[in-house]
Amino acid sequence: MWKKGLVALAALGLASSVAAKDYREQTEVQAFIDEMVSKHSLDRDYVSATMGEATYQQSIIDAISRPAEKRLAWYEYRRIFMDSKRINNGKAFLQKHAATFDRAEKAFGVSRYVVAAIIGVETRYGTYTGKYRVLDALATLGFDYEPRAKFFRGQLEELFLLTKEQNFDITELLGSYAGAMGYGQFIPSSYRHYAIDFDGDHIVDILNNPVDAIGSVANYLAEHGWQRGAPIVVPAVVSADLDESILNDSLTPKRTVAELAELGFGHEAKGVNDDMQATAVRLRVKHGEEYWLGLKNFYAITRYNRSRLYAMAVYQLSRELGDQ
Numbered sequence: 001m002w003k004k005g006l007v008a009l010a011a012l013g014l015a016s017s018v019a020a021k022d023y024r025e026q027t028e029v030q031a032f033i034d035e036m037v038s039k040h041s042l043d044r045d046y047v048s049a050t051m052g053e054a055t056y057q058q059s060i061i062d063a064i065s066r067p068a069e070k071r072l073a074w075y076e077y078r079r080i081f082m083d084s085k086r087i088n089n090g091k092a093f094l095q096k097h098a099a100t101f102d103r104a105e106k107a108f109g110v111s112r113y114v115v116a117a118i119i120g121v122e123t124r125y126g127t128y129t130g131k132y133r134v135l136d137a138l139a140t141l142g143f144d145y146e147p148r149a150k151f152f153r154g155q156l157e158e159l160f161l162l163t164k165e166q167n168f169d170i171t172e173l174l175g176s177y178a179g180a181m182g183y184g185q186f187i188p189s190s191y192r193h194y195a196i197d198f199d200g201d202h203i204v205d206i207l208n209n210p211v212d213a214i215g216s217v218a219n220y221l222a223e224h225g226w227q228r229g230a231p232i233v234v235p236a237v238v239s240a241d242l243d244e245s246i247l248n249d250s251l252t253p254k255r256t257v258a259e260l261a262e263l264g265f266g267h268e269a270k271g272v273n274d275d276m277q278a279t280a281v282r283l284r285v286k287h288g289e290e291y292w293l294g295l296k297n298f299y300a301i302t303r304y305n306r307s308r309l310y311a312m313a314v315y316q317l318s319r320e321l322g323d324q
């Protein structure tokens, strides 16, 4: 209800007093505080004081309402990530951390070029990791963005646990408008479950430590089904009798390569076998369409960001960074 009040008060020039609203006055926030205390034995005064510091940010609501993956066609989206600066900086990043990439490839089987490409797409190799307080982002989306409130309240819960486990100051962590942190932009639940200490200092730091960040992104992909040495995505060859209902019907590879070929969606790539699981991808280019056969490693990249545009950008940037 207070949003209506915000509009009215903004018109009267009183928006600043509303912007400073105290989240603790919301019934749902009180319930959240109770849950953190009863479920995780967190200190009530600490949780309450923290929620008292959380600040609503309208720009976060604006940002989540228009994600690039939904607004842009492939050829527009691609341009954002395939610039020469991002490619050159990626090569430098690979070179600087060559020993770490060696270890990560051995340990997890994930191509160094894909790991570097993800970090390049996410944060330009750790140089743009986000300017929002993660606490503000998750409170704003958890309590003032109904479509995904449940998810982001869950992430706020994970943030309380993460900061306790890692001894971080919850009010100081910065990230994206969606609460993603560090080189690889892990949301709190991913941080807790997939981030690792890869340099052996007993701290899991993907915010400031590129070694932990590289190991963590490789571990994330390995945990989401990455197959060592297997293809990611290959150009498809489409026949006249193509069954168009299969195009972009699922990120999950639920048909075999042979089944897709029967439906008019074939390929001529080496290293792709008939019994592999795959999905039929259609992308809009400036003058027409492109067709790609996405394999299990393509799917693994979509576990990072559930978008075929995202996965294709990562794949193509990885190819620019080096041979697979």
Ligand SMILES: [Ca+2]
Binding pocket: 196, 197, 198, 199, 200, 201, 202, 203, 204, 205, 209, 212
């Ligand atoms: Ca570490």
